Amino acid sequence: MSDAPETHPAPAKTPEAHPLDALTGGAFSAATSGERASRIREWLTTQPAPEQLQEVFKELSGRDKGAARAVRERIDELRRAKNQEAIAAEWADKAQALLAASKLNIADALAWQRDAAKAGAPLSREPLSLLKVQLADRVKVIEDLQHRVQVQREAAVLLAQRIEVLSTKSWRDAQAALEVLRADVQHWQDQAEALSGDPSWASVEARFPPLLDASRTQLLVVWDAFQPAVAQAVAAAEDAQAALPPVPVWADELRIARGVPVEAPAAVERPARAPKPKADPAVVAKAGQAVRDALAKLEQETAEGHGKASVGAAAALRGVLKEHGRHIDAALEQQVHAALVAAGELEGWQRWSADQVREELVAKAEALLKRPEGQSLGGRKMQETLRQLREQWKQADQGGTPNHGLWKKFDEACNAAHKVVEAWLDKVRTDAAEHKAQRMALIDEVKAWAETPAASGDWKAVNRALHQFGDRWRAGGHVGEKIFAELQPLWKQAIAAAAAPLEAAQKDSLARRHAMIEEAGALGAAPTLRIDAIKALQQRWQAEAQGVPLDRKHEQKLWDAFRKPIDEAFNRKTAEREKGAGEPAARDRAVLDAAKALDAANATGDVQQIRAAMAALEAALRGQAQERAEADAKEKSKPNQTPAPASEAQAAIETEVESAPDAESGAEASAEGAAPAPALKPLARPVVAVRGDDRPGMRKEAPTALGRGGRPGDRRDARAGRDAGRPDARGPRDDMRSGRFGDRPAYEDRGPRLGDAAFRAQRDAMEHAQQALKKLAAQAHGEALTQLLTAWEKRDAALLPSVQEIGGRVTPAVRGAWTQALGKAPAGDASQALLRLEIAAEAPTPAEHLSARRMLQLQLLTRRNDPAPTETWGQDAATVFASASDAASARRLQNVLKALLRKQ
DSSP states (O other): OOSOOOOOOOOEEEEETTTHHHHHTTTTTTSHHHHHHHHHHHHHOOOOOOOHHHHHHHHHHHHHHHHHHHHHHHHHHHHHHHHHHHHHHHHHHHHHHHHHSSSSHHHHHHHHHHHHHHTTTOOOOOOOHHHHHHHHHHHHHHHHHHHHHHHHHHHHHHHHHHHHHHHHHHHHHHTTTHHHHHHHHHHHHHHHHHHSSSSSGGGGGTTHHHHHHHHHHHHHHHHHHHHHHHHHHHHHHOTTOOOOOOOOOHHHHHHHTTTTOOOBBBBBOOOOOOOOOOHHHHHHHHHHHHHHHHHHHHHHHHHHOOHHHHHHHHHHHHHHHHHGGGSOOOHHHHHHHHHHHHHHHHHHOOOOOOOOHHHHHHHHHHHTTTSGGGGGGOOHHHHHHHHHHHHHHHHHHSSSSOOOHHHHHHHHHEEEEEEEHHHHHHHHEEEEEHHHHHHHHHHHHHHHHHHHHHHHHHHEEEEEHHHHHHHHHTTTTOOOOOHHHHHHHHHHHHHHHHHHHHHHHHHHHHHHHHHHHHHHHHHHHHOOOOOHHHHHHHHHHHHHHSSSOHHHHHHHHHHHHHHHHHHHHHHHHHHHHHTTOOOOOHHHHHHHHHHHHHHHHHHHHHHHHHHHHHEEEEEHHTHHHHHHHHHHHHHOOSOOOOOOOHHHHHHHHHHHHHHOTTHHHHHHHHTSSSOOOOOOOOOOOOOBBOOOSSSSTOOOOOOOSSSOOOTOOOOTTHHHHHHHTOTTTOOGGGTTTEEEESSSOOOOOSSSSOOOOHHHHHHHHHHHHHHHHHHHHHHHHHHHHHHHHHHHHHGGGSSSOOOEEEEETTTTHHHHHHHHHTSSSSSSHHHEEEEEEEEHHHOOGGGGHHHHHHHHHHHHHHSSSOOOOSSHHHHHHHHHSSSOOOOHHHHHHHHHHHTTTOOO
């Protein structure tokens, strides 16, 4: 045996287990990547804590990114869930605050749902789903109240119209309908009181309570005047000596019963409109000169081959063409287009040095990531910019030899900037997943809503709910085309099932409406016009329209077809009533002559003639000359008679006028040589309703539309043919305003009412005259401003317009200062004076001078005793006139003087 010591081999080392191996089920000791990912997915089913997820992801992301992706997705899912919980709590508090408020604004409630969806709040889960339903119910109650207010308003109008119709019929019909009207008026008042006492009345929009109060006031005024008028008519029918009622139709009926004749109204044709004046030749010449100057500049730059300069000149020419293009002729326009085409070809030529273009592209690519934080580009904008830069690089390579060094720098800069695009694309994909989930939840909500029956046949509420679903679908956020193609059929199927009951109801409503259209045609074709049947049919139509909503255009077409035969029947009745109308009254003839004279003056374009013709038309409207002649004739014809009592003398005058309508010319002839007539009463200045901005310094030149608005089917000229020319004629709704039934004081006495043709003729003539005066004033202002700028450019004080031509804002002293400034050689700097003028006129300042304007405004704040720019603008303009003229300063001066010279 050997004496050598016995040796034992060292045991093999076993690998140490990873500290997280026991936690993840051996994921870190797995041999392959697939096995590691499988164990990670099994571990994730145990719902580990967020801290454990973070620790495992930190260790695993450096070993196997594929297995770590599942952990990262779970972390992102937990983060989104946490964010949604916080968002849900925030929007739940906002919804509860809205519900707890005593006054709920509908816009705020609708904005809550929209903003919550945009913020990513889970509206389909509690508590937001319950709060959403509560807000929708509250909004529905408020909208129902507002709708009922509108119904009450229409009902008040219908009641007033019923009284109107009774005032045009026999007084016996009015007496028979008195008790029925009394019950209807009381029922309307009870419904109005119930509306104002509703708990949600405080949340109604501010415009609805005044509407209800105004309807109540108007209805009660008409009703309170109608009852005593009926009583007076009954008393006048029983006693021939009793006073006649204030209703013209009833009074005429009682006069006929007593044997007193009644005169007929008159009508004439409407005059033609005045021709539109042509453009000013000076404006046309100025526009042509401006376009030619810009065209010459562009042609010069194109001929010299200046690419960048030609681009600027082309842009300047396009701006001038946009301003003055409508005033140039066809030949000049052809030259302009040819020059623009040539400039475009020059711009497309290859640069002389392709490397210069590439260096510019490299600088642009490197500058994408060096932009300030507030001016950084978004993902989509960055993607489009990078695409454009690469396309420009391809075009540059086509014109010269490639430069690999510049390409490497350009590609590295583009790749660095593309990281912003990648982050944006990740966010887009995340948002698309959320939007898909929201749209799927909306589809489920529509399906659940479709399974519930319609609430008590309220088809308007059903239609409103369907529209709200459609709005929510359109505002559901952006998804990809593939996802949208999958969701769109599901949405159409769900919304079609939900809209099926409404479509069936609309089909039945269409059948009923077509039947009512045929019934309206039969009523319109009848020889005798039955007003009661027509009003009943209109009420049925209105009830049908309020019950079942249709498409707005389709409903309007049905309404037009329904009202057409009825309107034609009323027009035939009006035409038949106007067949016996004779020549217009003397006052109508005078108004027509004055209106024709005013039209002729408008065509001349002379301000003095137009104003004189307007004064003559106003005098004719007042009828003062005619009244004075009649008074003189009556005094001349009865020189020795003692004055009778007031009532007897008035009755004698009325009898004499009715029995001798042609005695007017004889009275005028006998009045010649008599004492001078009394002076005319001064004409009141016409009050014109103006709709516009009522702030100080703002212009108010938009008159409100003549007449009054109404519902479809209202006949605005229903009384024009019957009442035109009568001394006691009134407007269609004067009963509500001027004491139709004698219980309210009338407005100022403005003479007898005009016939329809005379009224329309004087109205059109006045409108044309006002438009002509405005156009002439604007033209004079523009000419004076042009003369001022021309005098400054040529430094010729003789070209300055007079004080009268400039306007009331410029005094003779200010004009004298301008004359002295123009009479000297140009000197001085007018930059501060131009800034003061722009401050005084509140005109915008060019971007390059904004800093100077702010500095000047700060200095003006410290000079408390110095006059403001609005007080010294005349001296500032003189300072500008004393300096040299250039195009930029001329444009700035033109802008400020255009505003300053018009302020009164």
